[in-house]
Amino acid sequence: MIFSFEIPLLILLLLTAAGAIIVKDLISAVLILGSYSFVLALVWAWLGAVDVAFVEAVVGAGLATVFFLLTLFNASPKDTEIRRQPVPFIAFLGLPMLGLLLLFAAEDLPEFSDPKSPASVHVSPEYLEQSYQKTDTENVVTSVLMDYRGFDTLIETAVIFTAGIACALLLRRDSK
Amino acid sequence: MTELIEHVEAAIQRPNFIAFVILFLWGFYIMVTHPNMVKKLVGMYLVQTSVIFLLVTVSAKDHPATVPILRDVDIESGQIDPTEYANPLPHVLTLTAIVVQVATLGVSLALVTAIYRRFGSLDENEVLKKIE
Numbered sequence: 001m002i003f004s005f006e007i008p009l010l011i012l013l014l015l016t017a018a019g020a021i022i023v024k025d026l027i028s029a030v031l032i033l034g035s036y037s038f039v040l041a042l043v044w045a046w047l048g049a050v051d052v053a054f055v056e057a058v059v060g061a062g063l064a065t066v067f068f069l070l071t072l073f074n075a076s077p078k079d080t081e082i083r084r085q086p087v088p089f090i091a092f093l094g095l096p097m098l099g100l101l102l103l104f105a106a107e108d109l110p111e112f113s114d115p116k117s118p119a120s121v122h123v124s125p126e127y128l129e130q131s132y133q134k135t136d137t138e139n140v141v142t143s144v145l146m147d148y149r150g151f152d153t154l155i156e157t158a159v160i161f162t163a164g165i166a167c168a169l170l171l172r173r174d175s176k
Numbered sequence: 177m178t179e180l181i182e183h184v185e186a187a188i189q190r191p192n193f194i195a196f197v198i199l200f201l202w203g204f205y206i207m208v209t210h211p212n213m214v215k216k217l218v219g220m221y222l223v224q225t226s227v228i229f230l231l232v233t234v235s236a237k238d239h240p241a242t243v244p245i246l247r248d249v250d251i252e253s254g255q256i257d258p259t260e261y262a263n264p265l266p267h268v269l270t271l272t273a274i275v276v277q278v279a280t281l282g283v284s285l286a287l288v289t290a291i292y293r294r295f296g297s298l299d300e301n302e303v304l305k306k307i308e
Binding site: 006007010013014017018020021026029030033036037040043044047048049050051052055056059060063064067068070071072074075079080082085087088091095098099102103104106107109110111112113114115117119120123124125127128129131132138139140141144145149152153156159160162163166167170171 | 182183186187189190191192193194195197198199201202203204205206208209210211212214215217218219221222225228229232233234235236237238241242243244245246251256258259261262263264265266267268270271272274275276277278279280281282283285286287288289290292293296297298299
């Protein structure tokens, strides 16, 4: 049964997310968010997405946590404490209703881990069957990322470059 | 009544979807209502990862299925059965999405740092007061 190992991981995931939201000190919240990322990477490895799990562990848990901490170390300690806020009435009423509506739609989703689900029948069997003959790569994710969808990855690099320039411009010391 | 029970059963058979709904809505709530800007970004991070989590869930297949790296036996025989490997396409799309997520996070944190340098506060309401 696939769920036996997954349910505890999902509970751990929700607990770390709740910790990151509830805790009062921002630095603790960010560190708990890092552990949330590691649990998420574990869930993804369990679902068979090893490449995504690697990227989440390196980029999500590592780099994002470092970004958050760099921001917080610039701030003085009194600013990283947060006060508890009263819950607005409309959020108290509206968000659970939105959640119930979303869960109401769960029936229309394909069965969990169904090999005949719509996402798994159209083009992805072709990738699995033909990628070795066409690209000579054993890892199908690599061959799709670098060969079939190479332009996608190229433009993604442009996005990261733009983000880097934006950060450098925003953080210039002598900007007047 | 029986219809309601069917809906509840359909939701319980998809625990990943329940986890997605909770994470998404909670993160969204923090992102919209919390006055602290870094806390808002924590909420944004939760929303983004929960959507990616749903996409990866779609790619999973039943248990003889393994990671999408072809086995030597299958390569030699040339007969590859797609139901034995997880769906690689959502993995590729989410790889792109994770990197873009961290890029947006970096830019927004740089913005928060710039605001802090100018106004000396991470709290939205105090910054608004100082602008006026």
